[in-house]
Amino acid sequence: MPSLLTNPLRVGLRQERVITPxxxxxxxxxxxxxxxxxxxxxxxxxxxxxxxxxxxxxxxxxxxxxxxxxxxxxxxxxxxxxxxxxxxxxxxxxxxxxxxxxxxxxxxxxxxxxxxxxxxxxxxxxxxxxxxxxxxxxxxxxxxxxxxxxxxxxxxxxxxxxxxKPFGRDYGSAQALNKVVQACAKESQVFRIDHYLGKETVQNILVMRFANTIFEPIWNRNYIANVQITAAETVGVEERAGYYETSGALRDMVQNHLTQILALTAMEPPGRFDAEAIRNEKAKVLQAARLAREDEPWKCCVRGQYSRGGSAASPLPGYRDEPGVNPNSTTETYVAMKLFINNWRWQGVPFYLRTGKRLPKRLSEVVLTFREAPVHLFDAAGGAPTPNQLILRIQPDEGAEIRFEVKAPGSGMRSRPVDMAFSYDDSFGEPSDEGYVRLLADAMLGDPTLYTRSDEVEAAWRLYTPLLELIEEAPWQLPVHPYEARTWGPAAADNLMAEDGLVWRRP
Known part of the structure; x- marks a missing residue:
């Protein structure tokens, strides 16, 4: 019988629920x-x-x-x-x-x-x-x-x-808005949307983890050394200057999109596959998350702002040159930070979050880097063995890949890294639905699984409150570092990783 992955069947792959009138x-x-x-x-x-x-x-x-x-x-x-x-x-x-x-x-x-x-x-x-x-x-x-x-x-x-989104501007305003909304309707009627959760590959994080016994036993601090979550954009602020000047990357991307991906990546297995069981586990993760340096939050976060870049043939303006932007703006278009999750599964494992505009490539991905082998038995072609990695590609090339070491051709026992990849388009022969297609269908069906519950929203805002307070009250402690358009962000973000002997993945 042909494999579904190698010989995709176009008929019968979708199993959709019926939306009522x-x-x-x-x-x-x-x-x-x-x-x-x-x-x-x-x-x-x-x-x-x-x-x-x-x-x-x-x-x-x-x-x-x-x-x-x-x-x-x-x-x-x-x-x-x-x-x-x-x-x-x-x-x-x-x-x-x-x-x-x-x-x-x-x-x-x-x-x-x-x-x-x-x-x-x-x-x-x-x-x-x-x-x-x-x-x-x-x-x-x-x-x-x-x-x-x-x-x-x-x-x-x-x-x-x-x-x-955005549901509130900080922890206090999110709490106040929740009180208003819940006074008007039951929680079961309220659907707080985050379009990232409508992406097939974000939902696939759950399937990869909980439908495959090869992954779940090693999805913990005993085997995983660190996790990187990246959402990179090649575009600038475009027509959104009015909104962006009052939000910045921390509110616009980190508090919702990246934090939801973090929750799905780190959550415990739900007791059953239903909306409340999944949202319970996501909320627990966010309540256990903390900045790597709560006493000195400026040491675990880097803010950046793109400056002029591109090429002579195709120059790109800096953020402060964009229409509608204050020429002295200190709004961040880039954020990198380090978090920990204080629970049994993830204690001591650093989670690195990164997002930015005017970066070299558009992509969203989760990279789980596994611990090195305790003894290096073989010489590596690159000087040292590359740690195994599982890379979940959320967009635009939806899929996943595993990076592991194999023997390099030739005499001797030298290893080299190779990738084994899965692509949604190649495997299923049809493009994934755009996020709003799935989310609108779920809302009309009354299914809140991919929507954010009130306690999730508040836990996410609470996590970033120390950073938001710094930006408002002591911005000199969390300055905005310039980075040239179409580069991978400011040098300070590289230093954040270098302190742990790591580097950002640059596809």
Whole structure:
């Protein structure tokens, strides 16, 4: 029988759950996220026949658009997909509607409730509603209050609310926002989204660990020497200067994306595969995590900011040269740090987190480096044996590889490292869904497995509180180091690793 990995079967690989009749209501529907991610993801679900015929999308924003204008705007955003699937768009677009709404105006919410009832009758969506807050973070709390005040979150079985990141700016604000949200809806109705968790390869961390007996017995401090988690981007701040100047890489990437990957990598096996069991274990890991130097946090973290770089033919501006950025900005576009997890499995194993903009390569990966053999019996071609590594590639080349030593050809017994790789595209013959496709489907299904629970959010913010306080109160202790665009970050980040006799992996 042919192997699934070597001879992928295109039929029957997906085992999808059926979404009930549904109306998804997008607040901030005139914004970039709706055009680039949300409606394209819903169209993809429709094309895959994972949306029922009884569905509707109601866009809401302050702009006085009509249903037809909203459909036209979405058609322009999806022009390439529509050219390939015109008939699918014709039927999908009939479920798109628009209602001008200001969440701060109570009469607008009354009108919205009436429009939803009309859509329920027209599209037979049976009162099942998912409210997506794609609005400025300052309106998350008031938006939930407005929906609850209008009675739109009263039924926990048929209504839910999806909240975009960032959920708070620090530990205190995350706690306050959680109190507001939980006063408006039950925790089971609240879906705090992190689009990284929608990636197949992030979910694959769980399968790699808990479905393979060759990995789980060695996934601990006895065999693993250190863990590196990297999220590198080649782009600069682009059009996000207004947001980025108030957040920086620590809030924008580390507190959510990298920390969620850390939790999945380090969590204990759940007692069963369900949402609460998995989220319980993730929360425990984050509650056990700490900065490597809690007494002197500036010694375990490096902040950087990209300066001008590139080439003479293709120069790249520095962060302070970008439109909308303060020319004296001290906002970090790069962060590297060292953490420990104080539990039985990971005691003493350093976790290194790194993210940055304008780096040489776009990639996200987890690298687990194993301890060296206790005795070096063989000479190595490179001077010393390379430690074994397991590399989980999250993007863009989704897959995994194992690095181990083999005998080099020729006389003598010299070893050299080789890689054994797995690729999603090569093995399954189809590209992975974009993260929002999976996450929107899960929200409409009421499955919170890949969403962040309130205690997870608060534990993540608590972990980085000492660094955030330093940036606010004593920034000279955690300065921003410049690094040239399209390099791997400031020298200070290399020194952070060199203190432990290590180097960052540079693919």
């Amino acid at each position: 549904q109306c998804i209501v997008i607040f901030g529907a005139s914004g970039d996220l709706t055009h680039r991610k949300l409606v394209p993801a819903l169209f993809e679900l429709y094309r895959q026949r994972r949306l029922p015929s009884e569905f509707a999308v109601l866009g809401c924003a302050r702009r006085p658009w009509s249903d037809e204008e909203f459909r036209q705007k979405m058609a322009e955003a999806l022009a390439d997909e529509i050219r390939e699937h015109p008939s699918a768009w014709d039927s999908f677009s009939q479920g798109l509607f628009y209602e001008p709404v200001d969440l701060q105006q109570s009469d607008h919410l009354v009108r919205l409730a009436g429009r939803l009832e009309a859509i329920d009758r027209l599209r037979a969506t049976r009162g099942n509603r998912t409210f997506y807050l794609s609005v400025s973070p300052e309106f998350y709390g008031s938006g939930c209050r407005a929906l609850a005040g209008a009675g739109l979150l009263a039924d926990p079985e048929r209504s839910r609310v999806v909240i975009e």
